[in-house]
Amino acid sequence: MTPDQSQQALEKRTAAAAALRWVRDGMLLSLGTGSTSAAFITLLGEAVQAGQLRVQGTATSLASENLARQVGIPLVEPRRGLRFDLAVDGADELDAQLRLIKGGGGALLREKLLETASEYFLVIADSTKLVPQLGRFPLPLEVVPFALPWVLDAVEKLGGAPEVRTVKADPNQLYRSDQNNLLVDCYFNAIPDPERLMHQLQNIPGIVEQGLFIGLAKAALIANGADVQVIRPGMAPAPASDFASLP
Numbered sequence: 001m002t003p004d005q006s007q008q009a010l011e012k013r014t015a016a017a018a019a020l021r022w023v024r025d026g027m028l029l030s031l032g033t034g035s036t037s038a039a040f041i042t043l044l045g046e047a048v049q050a051g052q053l054r055v056q057g058t059a060t061s062l063a064s065e066n067l068a069r070q071v072g073i074p075l076v077e078p079r080r081g082l083r084f085d086l087a088v089d090g091a092d093e094l095d096a097q098l099r100l101i102k103g104g105g106g107a108l109l110r111e112k113l114l115e116t117a118s119e120y121f122l123v124i125a126d127s128t129k130l131v132p133q134l135g136r137f138p139l140p141l142e143v144v145p146f147a148l149p150w151v152l153d154a155v156e157k158l159g160g161a162p163e164v165r166t167v168k169a170d171p172n173q174l175y176r177s178d179q180n181n182l183l184v185d186c187y188f189n190a191i192p193d194p195e196r197l198m199h200q201l202q203n204i205p206g207i208v209e210q211g212l213f214i215g216l217a218k219a220a221l222i223a224n225g226a227d228v229q230v231i232r233p234g235m236a237p238a239p240a241s242d243f244a245s246l247p
Ligand SMILES: O=C(CO)[C@H](O)[C@H](O)COP(=O)(O)O
Pocket: 032, 033, 034, 035, 036, 037, 089, 090, 091, 092, 101, 102, 103, 104, 105, 106, 107, 108, 111
């Protein structure tokens, strides 16, 4: 790990620990995916094991579900009417208006489902994720395999450079989501109008979900060194220590 990567890992854990302070006994949680969420799930599991918290959760990926099981968080299956008190999840990029790019970990569909079904979606992230403009990170799409050629054409027409995701350890093997769909990472370099792009992508048949999350997150906890700032749309950033409960 380079010094930058270990600093980033520390910040992820700091943001996760800050989110844990706002989990209350009895809450039903949506558990995110990725390394920042894994830090949160681990800390939450420790609190559950220590008898400090009684919570239940549903995970946004099979990987997070396995981790939650390992650390002793009771899990709830999807069912009609299921709503979550709090969703905690990472992001690949976010701006000051809490527009997010998600799906770097391939879990965007379940993430969007559960975060839409949550009363409060709290993003946790290290300082590298907060950007002035979205788009440096390639925008992930979950795509039905049969639709792939047409989706690639449509993304190019929108000005993006699409790349079908492969498995890191074996670049000859296509990456599959938990739903067995393909992932396409779209390089736009800059996304000046995320709302417009989101609507354009939503109109392309075969895209099951796209990685722009707009209007979903209520707050973000951004760790910068040992400090944690709360970011909320239209409000000045404030230290997380100013808040005794969810901001
Ligand atoms: O969207 C995601 C998974 O689909 C993750 O939240 C995102 O990739 C951030 O991951 P990390 O916490 O490892 O930086």
